[in-house]
Amino acid sequence: MSNADDRHAQRRDTDGLERYDTAPGDEYLGDIEVGSGLRGYVIGLGLATLLTIASFWLLGTNLIWAPGIPVALVVLAIAQMGVHLVFFLHITTGPDNTNNALALAFGVLIVVLVIGGSIWIMANLDHNLMPMNANMNVNR
Structure with a gap:
């Protein structure tokens, strides 16, 4: 078995192609091209940007009851910390x-x-x- 097989759980689909099950942010860059490793960073950047925009948008709308806005901002901040931990710092459960x-x-x-x-x-x-x-x- 190769290094990539040891690191990732490999399975075969019904069409015979090999697929890898990996956690978000747990890309292996050994013999794979750079673009596939960059994909995780781009996804993380997109999610972090969306969460930042959502927190600013939340303040400008009447979507949430006024006393609940701090709780919603805390939830969005925790979600953004999770995105940073997984996609940028590569903290996974492996x-x-x-x-x-x-x-x-x-x-x-x-x-x-x-x-x-x-x-x-x-x-x-x-x-x-x-x-x-x-x-x-x-x-x-």
């Missing part, structure tokens, strides 16, 4: 991407801890600090 997924999960954990800790510290300081008008009277 066995050879386990280290990439673990590194991504660790990075997300660190970012959540830093942002969550900062918000917790700022909220604690806001609650425990003296109000500004009381601080003005102390200095006199």
Whole structure:
């Protein structure tokens, strides 16, 4: 078996042609021409552009109830992050991407801890600090 056969699950269709099952963004560029690898990037760029246009379009319409707009924007942002992870960073569920997924999960954990800790510290300081008008009277 060749390298491409090991990397991708190969099957034969009823017409006898060989097809490869690959995850989006998991293109193998060993002996295949460059155009087939570029296709994944172009699809990712198109999806990311559509999601960006959709988020700006959503703000200008009355399609969604006004208090639901932030939730819709968060959903579109998460979808765009997924597109970037799959098509540009090539994070897939394949066995050879386990280290990439673990590194991504660790990075997300660190970012959540830093942002969550900062918000917790700022909220604690806001609650425990003296109000500004009381601080003005102390200095006199």
